[in-house]
Amino acid sequence: MSADTAANGQTPVLELKGLSKSFGGLHAVRGVTFKIMPGDRKAIIGPNGAGKTTLFNLITGIFPASSGQVLLFGQDITGWQSHRRTALGMARTFQITSLFPRLTVLDNVLLAIEGLRPSKFVMWRFLSSYRDVYDKAHQLLEQAAFADRANTEVRYLSHGEQRQLEIVLGLASDPKILLLDEPAAGLSSGESVEMTEFLMRLDPELAILLIEHDMDVVFDLAHTISVLHFGEVLETGKPEQIKNSQKVQEIYLGTG
Amino acid sequence: MRSHRLKILMVIVALAAVAIVVPNTGSFVILLVTRALAFSILVMSLDILLGYTGLASLGQAAYLGVGAYATAILATKYHFGLGWDFWLVLLIGILLGAALAAFFGLLAIRASGVYFLMITLALGQCVWGLAYRWNSLTGGDNGINLRERPKFGGIDLANELTFFFLVFAVFCASLALMYTLVRSPFGRSLAGIRERELRMQILGYNTWLHKYIAFIIAGAFGGLSGVLWAHTAGIVSPENVVLTTSVDALLMAVLGGAGTLVGGVIGTFIVFGLREFLSTLVPWWQYVLGVVYVATILYLPTGLMGIPERLRQKRAKPDNPDGAKKLASLHHAEKTT
Amino acid sequence: MNLNFWVIQTFNGISYGALLFLVGSGLSLIFGVMRIVNLSHGSYFMLGGYVALTVIWTTGSWLLAIPVAALTIAFLGLAMERIFLRQLGFDPLRQVLLTVGFAFLFQQAALDIWSGNNFDINPPAVLSQSIQIGGIFLPLYRAFMIAIALAIGLVLWLVMEKTQIGAQVRATVDDAQMARGVGIDTSRISMMIFSLGAFLAALGGVIGGAFLGIYPGLDFEMLPIAFAVVIIGGMGSLGGAAIGALIVGLADNFGKALFPEISYFTLYAPMALILAVKPTGLFGRE
Numbered sequence: 001m002s003a004d005t006a007a008n009g010q011t012p013v014l015e016l017k018g019l020s021k022s023f024g025g026l027h028a029v030r031g032v033t034f035k036i037m038p039g040d041r042k043a044i045i046g047p048n049g050a051g052k053t054t055l056f057n058l059i060t061g062i063f064p065a066s067s068g069q070v071l072l073f074g075q076d077i078t079g080w081q082s083h084r085r086t087a088l089g090m091a092r093t094f095q096i097t098s099l100f101p102r103l104t105v106l107d108n109v110l111l112a113i114e115g116l117r118p119s120k121f122v123m124w125r126f127l128s129s130y131r132d133v134y135d136k137a138h139q140l141l142e143q144a145a146f147a148d149r150a151n152t153e154v155r156y157l158s159h160g161e162q163r164q165l166e167i168v169l170g171l172a173s174d175p176k177i178l179l180l181d182e183p184a185a186g187l188s189s190g191e192s193v194e195m196t197e198f199l200m201r202l203d204p205e206l207a208i209l210l211i212e213h214d215m216d217v218v219f220d221l222a223h224t225i226s227v228l229h230f231g232e233v234l235e236t237g238k239p240e241q242i243k244n245s246q247k248v249q250e251i252y253l254g255t256g
Numbered sequence: 257m258r259s260h261r262l263k264i265l266m267v268i269v270a271l272a273a274v275a276i277v278v279p280n281t282g283s284f285v286i287l288l289v290t291r292a293l294a295f296s297i298l299v300m301s302l303d304i305l306l307g308y309t310g311l312a313s314l315g316q317a318a319y320l321g322v323g324a325y326a327t328a329i330l331a332t333k334y335h336f337g338l339g340w341d342f343w344l345v346l347l348i349g350i351l352l353g354a355a356l357a358a359f360f361g362l363l364a365i366r367a368s369g370v371y372f373l374m375i376t377l378a379l380g381q382c383v384w385g386l387a388y389r390w391n392s393l394t395g396g397d398n399g400i401n402l403r404e405r406p407k408f409g410g411i412d413l414a415n416e417l418t419f420f421f422l423v424f425a426v427f428c429a430s431l432a433l434m435y436t437l438v439r440s441p442f443g444r445s446l447a448g449i450r451e452r453e454l455r456m457q458i459l460g461y462n463t464w465l466h467k468y469i470a471f472i473i474a475g476a477f478g479g480l481s482g483v484l485w486a487h488t489a490g491i492v493s494p495e496n497v498v499l500t501t502s503v504d505a506l507l508m509a510v511l512g513g514a515g516t517l518v519g520g521v522i523g524t525f526i527v528f529g530l531r532e533f534l535s536t537l538v539p540w541w542q543y544v545l546g547v548v549y550v551a552t553i554l555y556l557p558t559g560l561m562g563i564p565e566r567l568r569q570k571r572a573k574p575d576n577p578d579g580a581k582k583l584a585s586l587h588h589a590e591k592t593t
Numbered sequence: 594m595n596l597n598f599w600v601i602q603t604f605n606g607i608s609y610g611a612l613l614f615l616v617g618s619g620l621s622l623i624f625g626v627m628r629i630v631n632l633s634h635g636s637y638f639m640l641g642g643y644v645a646l647t648v649i650w651t652t653g654s655w656l657l658a659i660p661v662a663a664l665t666i667a668f669l670g671l672a673m674e675r676i677f678l679r680q681l682g683f684d685p686l687r688q689v690l691l692t693v694g695f696a697f698l699f700q701q702a703a704l705d706i707w708s709g710n711n712f713d714i715n716p717p718a719v720l721s722q723s724i725q726i727g728g729i730f731l732p733l734y735r736a737f738m739i740a741i742a743l744a745i746g747l748v749l750w751l752v753m754e755k756t757q758i759g760a761q762v763r764a765t766v767d768d769a770q771m772a773r774g775v776g777i778d779t780s781r782i783s784m785m786i787f788s789l790g791a792f793l794a795a796l797g798g799v800i801g802g803a804f805l806g807i808y809p810g811l812d813f814e815m816l817p818i819a820f821a822v823v824i825i826g827g828m829g830s831l832g833g834a835a836i837g838a839l840i841v842g843l844a845d846n847f848g849k850a851l852f853p854e855i856s857y858f859t860l861y862a863p864m865a866l867i868l869a870v871k872p873t874g875l876f877g878r879e
Contacts, residue, residue: 060458086460100451111448114441115460121469123442130441173460312686363869370685371868373630374824378865381817385857392854500813503632503693510690540705546698553690554677 011074013038013177013207019068021058028054030231036207043210043222051231052211053095056181060092061085087116091175093166095182101155105146108154109137112172144168160191177207184214196220267518279417288532290420293427294484296524299508300434300517301477307515308438309470310450314373315380316505319475321497322356323349323482328400328492342406346483353479354472361471380502388494399493423484434517446470511552513559597729602846608735610842611742615797617822618834619790625766625829626786633692634794635816636699641666641795642807643707645714655717663796670791674784709809714802738800749831766829821864
């Protein structure tokens with residue numbers, strides 16, 4: 001394992017070292033550095049345009065980083081394509097729901113499960129003959145209380161249901177770390193409480209990195225919070241510290 | 257699950273009907289059906305790309321072309337493929353189609369949407385240009401005439417009914433293989449790529465590779481249809497690889513319903529039928545074809561196979577214009593950045 | 594292969610390029626503004642030629658044939674855009690298929706109206722002469738083609754660069770969504786550009802008809818060549834279309850003269866390669 005082990009001898013699940021991205025002259029993300037240990041629940045907050053989603057896109061390999069490093073389980077994955085990162089145990093959801101609208105809920109989950117199985121290349125056998133994949137899909141849908149809508153096409157689900165299915169898809173690959181991009185976006189307050197409860201029931205060993213504007217969700221869920229402003233980490237601390245920080249009040253909570 | 261079985265059953269019944277009815281008709285119909293069957297393999301191969309992967313290719317005729325030209329050149333120049341070795345030619349056609357697609361795919365798969373259309377158009381034109389101008393190999397504008405069909409064992413493919421059954425058998429095998437493909441894990445991954453490629457990458461799929469493999473498979477079936485086409489038509493010419501042939505295939509797939517395989521076959525039969533029957537009846541038959549195309553695209557974007565689904569939705573959700581509108585869109589490449 | 598060969602072939606290539614500019618610039622602008630792959634563009638070229646023939650047969654005036662043909666086809670393009678393409682919204686595949694459906698209809702209509710014969714459009718005798726420069730005879734008509742293309746190119750360039758409308762078109766090419774956001778009526782721009790494209794293609798048909806002839810199948814013969822121009826030059830860029838037209842015109846002429854067996858291949862293979870490496874074309878903006 002790499003030298004970047006924490007005090008307790010564990011390797012961080014995810015580690016960013018001076019990660020930066022610029023588009024032309026615009027520095028969207030500047031020198032972001034942090035570590036996430038197994039079971040950590042970390043939230044990134046910041047005003048719109050602070051570079052939060054760009055940061056996620058760098059971590060998941062949608063954009064190449066301009067400089068800096070991304071380490072997943074101590075392994076440098078900075079230049080890797082997205083699908084290889086997923087194979088190592090990373091999953092994410094999107095701020096703008098990005099499911100497969102014209103496929104059924106079940107098919108969505110099946111695709112998510114197959115993503116990391118070698119059988120995704122099999123073309124001489126029906127997918128429906130893979131009992132284990134189907135069992136797992138039904139189990140996942142059961143957990144998220146989707147079982148009754150398994151055969152509904154996703155485009156007919158409500159927005160809240162689609163947000164939840166986003167997370168189910170993220171969980172289907174049994175990730176070690178889950179990146180959630182505004183899971184509560186567009187949800188009613190009742191729905192976002194449900195969403196928070198659902199997230200709190202997840203395996204405590206699963207590390208979660210969360211972007212969220214809904215502060216109730218953030219304070220319920222996160223162990224630590226980092227504040228991103230103009231692409232830079234302004235402050236990091238426990239929810240209490242962040243809540244009381246003068247600087248954060250000024251740039252975010254006060255004006256937001 | 258039950259609806260799938262029902263559909264399979266309906267297709268089997270339809271195929272059985274073809275196998276029983278067609279031999280009892282005149283040679284005009286037998287030849288027409290044989291042509292349509294051979295061509296519909298190409299249309300189905302295109303549907304793998306268009307309907308299942310969301311890649312609209314404007315150069316699919318190129319693969320029919322390599323298969324057909326290979327068959328014709330081997331037969332006329334080397335007298336190869338006119339006996340038992342016909343089966344070898346069938347294999348060669350498949351491999352050449354796949355090889356060409358493997359080469360073209362390297363250039364084309366990176367592009368998406370309109371750019372994919374344009375690059376496949378350009379690649380198709382490359383093949384056409386060679387067929388048209390490379391006189392010493394392809395016979396140029398006149399093409400190559402195949403003077404005889406294969407003969408092996410007690411089977412003489414010059415007999416049009418025997419030949420019909422051969423094409424029918426190859427067609428059924430192709431349909432079964434492609435149907436298995438689109439319902440396999442790999443085939444489902446293509447549908448996922450069609451719907452949202454970025455999400456597929458995040459789910460762990462190397463989407464480039466999946467599209468590339470699909471492109472090669474489509475090319476292989478295109479090559480196969482080319483071998484059959486050469487012997488069906490008896491002549492191979494630049495006409496087979498010209499842009500309009502590719503466009504025809506695309507329209508047939510859309511007319512029947514993209515993303516259904518069987519729809520492409522129905523579309524092929526309708527267009528071939530209109531051409532052959534209507535052209536003997538009225539001089540303005542091509543208007544009918546043009547209007548059918550335009551009307552399909554404007555009013556029936558999911559094709560003929562989409563009609564039952566549309567009726568069902570109209571009944572089920574009369575108050576969901578949004579859903580109907582989205583359904584009406586053949587453009588699957590909704591991408592988020 | 595002496596010097597004369599090179600001079601004549603270059604001249605022919607440039608004049609053919611001039612014709613291709615007329616066809617390609619419109620196609621390029623249509624793509625740039627609407628992101629439509631317009632497969633009926635070759636039909637506009639062919640129909641322009643046919644309409645001109647009719648005008649010449651009835652009035653005897655070649656000069657009159659040019660504006661009448663171009664405007665008729667421009668109107669045809671306008672109607673097609675307004676009545677049919679418009680209602681598809683942004684859906685490239687269906688738009689492509691629709692344009693090809695129309696191309697088939699136009700093909701049949703042309704066959705019915707003008708029969709399947711080959712026709713030539715004969716320009717006035719003044720233009721049919723040859724001029725002698727340094728011992729080489731150059732057909733005046735080809736020089737005229739170059740002049741027309743230059744004039745059209747200049748006018749287009751002035752309109753694009755110096756007028757309000759031109760600025761709106763450029764903005765739409767750059768980012769249609771943004772253009773709508775700042776209040777540009779992109780629907781109107783699309784309509785204008787589409788009929789302008791049809792106008793230019795038909796103009797090309799009339800002018801090109803003098804040495805290509807007008808015949809069934811000309812539509813789908815011109816179409817891929819026009820695309821080669823657009824792709825090599827870069828989509829949505831006037832200057833690109835000019836350079837693309839010149840390259841294709843020269844490549845086509847020298848290709849046919851020097852290595853006839855692979856002459857089309859030498860045209861389309863670079864087109865495919867350029868697309869693969871830089872999809873927006875050599876001179877297109879990202």
